[in-house]
Amino acid sequence: MTLDALDRRILDLYQRDTRLPAEQIGATVGLSAAAVQRRLKRLRETRVITAETAQLDCAALGLGLTAIVHVDLIDESARASHAFRDRLVARPEVQQCYGVAGNVDYVLIVVLADLAAYETFCAQCLLHDANVRSFTTQVVLEAAKRGGAVAIPAS
Amino acid sequence: MTLDALDRRILDLYQRDTRLPAEQIGATVGLSAAAVQRRLKRLRETRVITAETAQLDCAALGLGLTAIVHVDLIDESARASHAFRDRLVARPEVQQCYGVAGNVDYVLIVVLADLAAYETFCAQCLLHDANVRSFTTQVVLEAAKRGGAVAIPAS
């Protein structure tokens, strides 16, 4: 799958607002609406575009707490860490999950209603897990940029 | 702005796939297509839905490196930290930016092509900034869940 400069310009617009009409994207990049649609379709089929999603206002939903959690595992073998990862990824509170290099093994971004909900989450997913050596929590005071776009390199 | 149970069920479906036809959402939650559209429109206008975006495959775009960066500032006053935050949020490589409680002041998720690009980014945004006391970098080995959906509480 090779992406030309037009694909990249289309993606750069489209990733920020999927409601932009193809005609408007075309007017910006110098292509017809049909050509833009064709390219978007191909980008979906080849999984360059992996999902089209809506960003929600957490506060409006009653989700007042975002936490960044660092988890250190005891058994870091592939089998054990994948089991941990799979269990966490399946939890709806876990918005993001990254396996990282270094001291700590996983970084989670967890979105919940309040501290009580966080306590429940910890009890169920972390304290209860014999493979979790330790974890630390950072409470987010301000989400200055959340689930943002990505910088698309030139070529 | 008050959200009823139907709004929440609609959002739960819609946040994962904005290409779901309103008719299909309606069939699931027990509403007509027009009613679903009307609610989505209101949810957009009231900014419960803050954006409709596309998730892209970073690897396909040549973005091979994701890093989680913790930044400790010297001057943590509102003026100084907001200046730092605004500068970083404006950078396209900075996909996410969170102000957190605790030792460290900001957590960034940065998406770039490679380590060379990261070095440039650090030089421009962190090393160069007199208000950055220190920062640490975690290299993401595996993004198990990226920019995911959020768990919508019952009421």
Add this chain to the structure above:
DNA sequence: AATGAAATTTATGCCGG
């Protein structure tokens, strides 16, 4: 505030260049 139908806009498929 929801429904159903009409009107508009947007997307898809096909053909010629």
Add this chain to the structure above:
DNA sequence: CCGGCATAAATTTCATT
């Protein structure tokens, strides 16, 4: 691989209950 046109689908608006 593009543009243009025809077709199909989805969204928006409006009248009605």
